[in-house]
Amino acid sequence: MGIEVKYNQTLGKEITLSSLKEQYNAIFIAIGSNVSMKMQIEGEKLEGVYGGNQLLEENCHPNYQKKKVAVIGGGNVAMDCARTIKRKGAQEVYVMYRRAEEQMPAERKEIEEAKEEGIQFLFQHNIVKILPKEETKQVGKIEYVKTELVQKPGELRLSPVDIKDSNEQMEMDYVVMAIGSKPEQEIMEKLPIDKTEKGYIKVDKDYMTTQEGVFAGGDIIGTKATVAWASRAGRNVAEAIDRYLQKQ
Numbered sequence: 001m002g003i004e005v006k007y008n009q010t011l012g013k014e015i016t017l018s019s020l021k022e023q024y025n026a027i028f029i030a031i032g033s034n035v036s037m038k039m040q041i042e043g044e045k046l047e048g049v050y051g052g053n054q055l056l057e058e059n060c061h062p063n064y065q066k067k068k069v070a071v072i073g074g075g076n077v078a079m080d081c082a083r084t085i086k087r088k089g090a091q092e093v094y095v096m097y098r099r100a101e102e103q104m105p106a107e108r109k110e111i112e113e114a115k116e117e118g119i120q121f122l123f124q125h126n127i128v129k130i131l132p133k134e135e136t137k138q139v140g141k142i143e144y145v146k147t148e149l150v151q152k153p154g155e156l157r158l159s160p161v162d163i164k165d166s167n168e169q170m171e172m173d174y175v176v177m178a179i180g181s182k183p184e185q186e187i188m189e190k191l192p193i194d195k196t197e198k199g200y201i202k203v204d205k206d207y208m209t210t211q212e213g214v215f216a217g218g219d220i221i222g223t224k225a226t227v228a229w230a231s232r233a234g235r236n237v238a239e240a241i242d243r244y245l246q247k248q
């Protein structure tokens with residue numbers, strides 16, 4: 001179709017928005033939102049705590065042989081992490097999720113397949129602390145509390161509330177955080193376009209950013225993070241860019 005692909009070109013590093021604007025009439029930013037979020041709990045900086053997205057994207061897995069791994073979260077990223085880690089030889093893999101199984105956002109099929117592969121699920125468990133192995137900076141234990149689910153006004157889903165004094169500890173070798181992702185802050189700060197309150201790229205109804213001729217879509221605009229939504233955005237943006245170029 002005559003599309004030219006230029007590899008190893010990172011927006012915000014090798015290329016800037018202004019350099020692109022000099023060369024192109026329209027630009028579409030679809031850089032995703034793939035930096036794993038943190039929980040801000042004690043021990044999260046210990047060696048052996050990973051972000052789920054980075055672990056899969058950078059393929060930076062440690063040796064899991066004879067190791068116990070806790071994956072925190074209940075979405076598709078958590079399922080992919082848990083299943084990948086199990087297949088890479090981990091002895092025990094636990095998925096720890098704050099709500100009940102019915103509320104898990106991961107696809108049903110993924111959950112069933114994860115169970116068949118021997119992954120253990122700890123529902124209504126909320127990790128509160130990660131403790132080091134004695135005299136090291138390496139993960140040794142996790143501490144969690146049980147939760148109860150309550151209907152809070154204005155909330156669509158039942159909300160997990162920690163049960164007081166239900167703390168328990170479990171020995172663990174690695175912890176993987178798969179509780180959501182956000183855009184790469186360093187790159188976002190370099191983009192001279194408006195962002196939403198949550199830090200995604202702000203677009204209008206035609207997916208145009210606050211810079212004329214610069215469009216954005218997919219996870220980077222903060223819509224539902226699924227392939228279907230991203231694909232639809234790609235198609236909508238292509239049509240919007242076509243309309244925009246015809247007016248030029």
Ligand SMILES: Cc1cc2nc3c(=O)[nH]c(=O)nc-3n(C[C@H](O)[C@H](O)[C@H](O)COP(=O)(O)OP(=O)(O)OC[C@H]3O[C@@H](n4cnc5c(N)ncnc54)[C@H](O)[C@@H]3O)c2cc1C
Nearest residue numbers: 009010011030031032076077080218219225226227228230
């Ligand atoms: C582990 C995992 C499992 C998932 N499972 C499912 C699932 O089962 N079902 C489902 O529907 N969705 C799933 N998703 C979500 C789905 O993958 C995303 O919603 C979708 O890929 C978003 O598409 P996108 O094009 O916006 O961004 P991405 O697919 O993330 O693509 C962004 C691209 O931009 C590149 N990039 C990033 N920064 C820059 C930069 N500064 N300059 C240049 N290029 C850059 C990235 O390398 C990447 O290639 C999953 C996501 C993850 C991470």
